[in-house]
Amino acid sequence: MSAVAAEASTGRYETIRIADPVARPTKIAAKEVYVHYGAKEALHHVSIDIPAQAVTAFIGPSGCGKSTFLRCFNRMNDTIENCRVDGVLDMEGEDLNDHSLDVVLLRARVGMVFQKPNPFPKSIFENIAYGPRIHGVAQDKAHLQEIVETSLKKAGLWEEVKDRLNEPGTGLSGGQQQRLCIARAIAVSPEVILMDEPCSALDPIATAKVEELIGELRQNYTIIIVTHSMSQAQRVSQRTAYFHLGYLVEEGPTESIFNNPQEKRTKDYITGVFG
Amino acid sequence: MASTAETPALAGAPSPRSNRDVVEQNLARRHRNEAIFRFTGLGAILVGIALVGVLFGSILIKGVPAFTQATMTLEVDFDPEIINIPERPVLQASQSVAEYEQALLSWRRRLAFVNWNKVIQASLAKVLPAAADNARDAAGMIASGERIKLRDMVEADPSIVGTTQAVSLVAAANVDVWLKGNIDRTLPQHMQQLSKLQQEWSDELYQRGVISMAFSTALFTNVDSRSSPATAGLLGAIVGSVMMMLIVLVVAVPIGVMAAIYLEEFAPKNRLTDLIEVNINNLAAVPSIVFGLLGAAVFINFLGLPLSAPIVGGLVLSLMTLPTVIIASRASLRAVPPSIRQAALGVGASPMQAMFHHTLPLAVPGMLTGAIIGVAQALGETAPLLLIGMNAFVASVPSTPMEQSSALPVQIYLWQGNELRNFFEARTSAAIIVLLAVMITLNALAIFLRNRFERRW
Structure with a gap:
C-alpha cells in the first residue's frame, strides 16, 4: 500500500516486465491505457503485450481493475455510464479503442465469456446460431448446422447435447452452460476470447473441464482470462499479469511470476498474505 | 438498553x-x-x-335481479284496420332510385304514425277484457319502446298484417317495480306509480303466467332511453367503451412501450432525462379530471374534434394511461437480467438487436400486464369523460369513433342519477356488474398472457 502511495507522489509506477524465454508474436499491444469512472481513475497507464495463441491470466485482489482492463479489449466498457477509456489497444495495426471502429465488428473478432454462465433463454441450437446469424456468416441452413456442430465439438459439449439441441440452454448444468457460452463465443470465429472469471460459479469438476477446454482452445485462439484462483492461473496460462489498485504491477511468464515474483506485493498476493 | x-x-x-x-x-x-x-x-x-x-x-x-325483467307474452293482432297502410313500395322499372327512396320514406312515415297503442290495447284486451275500455291504463302496461318493436316487425315483413303473432313485450318499468316489490305496496294511491287498475292487472297477469320474469336482452341490445326506461340498454355505452379501449390500445401502448425502451436502454443519463423521468412519475399521479380538462381544451377547442365522441375519449384516456404503460414497461425491462444483454452484446449484436432479440421478448409479459391493467383502468374512468361531453344523453350506437356516444362508466353515472330511482337502482348495479365483468375478463387475460409468455432464465 505505502509503496503505491509513495510512487503516486514521487512519480509514476513502472511495471516490472519479464520477457518470455521463447519469444511469442504479439496479438494485442496495450499502450498507456487509462480508465476513468467519472472523475475516478480506475486504471493507471497500463501497458502490456498480449501474446498470440497463448493464455494470458490477469490476477489481483478484487477491485484492482483487471476486469475493467479486460472489458477494454471488446469495448464492453462502452455500455457503462460515465466510463472513459484512453490509450491505445493495438491489435495487428488497428486501434481497438479508436471510436470510429465499429464495435459490432470488433466483438465479432474479440469474443467474451462472462463470470456467470448467461445462455440466452432459447434452445441450445439457437444459442450457438445467434452470433453467426446476426453477422450473416452462415450461407444456408446446412452451413449454420455445421457451425453449431463444430462450435459445440470445440467446446467439448457436442456429445452431451447432440440429442437435445432444441431444448432450452438454461436447462443445462452450470458447467455445461458455461461451455455453451464458450461455444457461443467460438461460433463467430473470433481471434481473441476474453474470459472474465469463467469458473467462479462452477464446481471443481466443471472447472476442470473448462480449464481443459481452455488448454485446447489456445492452439487456435488468443485467450485472456481474469481469475481469482492462483492455481487456475498457474494451470492454464502462459503469461500472468498482476494488478494492484489500478496499476499493472508485474507481468511475465506464469512460471516466473509464481516461482520468482520480483515485487513484494505480487509475492504477498500469490503466497496468500493478503487478497 | x-x-x-x-x-x-x-x-x-x-x-x-x-x-x-x-x-x-x-x-x-x-x-x-x-x-x-x-x-x-x-x-x-x-x-x-x-x-x-x-x-x-x-x-x-x-x-x-335486473338481469331479469317483467315480460308479457301476448297474442298480437296485426289488425289491418288499425295498421292501415298501403303495400310496401317496390322499385318500379319506370321509377328512378330517388323516387323509390322517397316513396319508401313516406311509407315508413305512415307506418310510424299507426296507432300502435291501439294494437297493444286490443291484444291486451284478449287476456284482460277490461283493457278494452281503459286505453290509458292499457298503454301504460307495456314499455313504450316496445311499440317500435311492433313497427319494426311490420316493416321487416309487411305480410304479417292481418295475422296474429305471439310477441313477447317488455312490461313497463313501473310494472316491473311493482312485481319485484321495489315499491311499498302499502303507500297511498296518490304516491303510487301505477294506477289501481294497472296494479290489479299486473298481479293478475303475473299469476296467470302472461307476465313472467325473462332474461332482459334489452339490457344488451338496446341503447339508453328516457321515454321507455324498461327497454333502456347498454349497447351504445358498450360499443363506445370498446372503441375507446381500442384507441387506447392503438395509441398508448405503442407510444408507451417505445418511450420505455428508449428511456431505459438508449437515452443518456442526464438532467433532461431525469426531468422527463420525474415528470412521467408525476403524470401517473395527476388526477384524471385534469386530463379531461386538457382533452376539452386541446382536442375539442383547439383541434375541433367533436364533443362526446369516442375518438376524444380514447385520446384523453390514452394520455392518462401512457404513464402507467411507460412505468410498467420500464420496470419489466429493468427486470431482465443484464447478463442477457451483455451476452448479446458480447457476441456482437448491436444495441438494437440486443434489445429486440433478447431483452424485449423477456420483458413482453410484464409489458402486456402493464398495458392491460392500464386499459382496464381507462375503461373504468369516468371523470375525464364528463368534461368532454360524454355525459350527454346519446340514444344511438356509434358506427365510427367520430360519432356521439356514451360509455359504460358514464352510463352508470347517468343511470345512478335517473329520477325513476326504484327501477334504475337495480339497472345501475346491473351495469356495474357488466363493467366489472369486462374488467375481470381483461385482468384474467393479463394473467393468462403473462403465464403464457413468461420464460425463465
Missing part, C-alpha cells in the same frame, strides 16, 4: 452464560413483536376482504 447491558460481556468478560441469558430475556419480546406484526397483517387482509365482500355482495344483490 440491552446493548449497554451486554457491553461488559462483549468487552472481555468470559461469561457466555450471561450473554445467553440476555438473548433469552429478549427472545420473548421479539417473538411477541413478530406475532403482533403477523396478526396485524392478517387483520388488514381480513378487513380488506370483508370490505370487498360487502361491495361485491351489495352490487350483486341489487344488480342480479
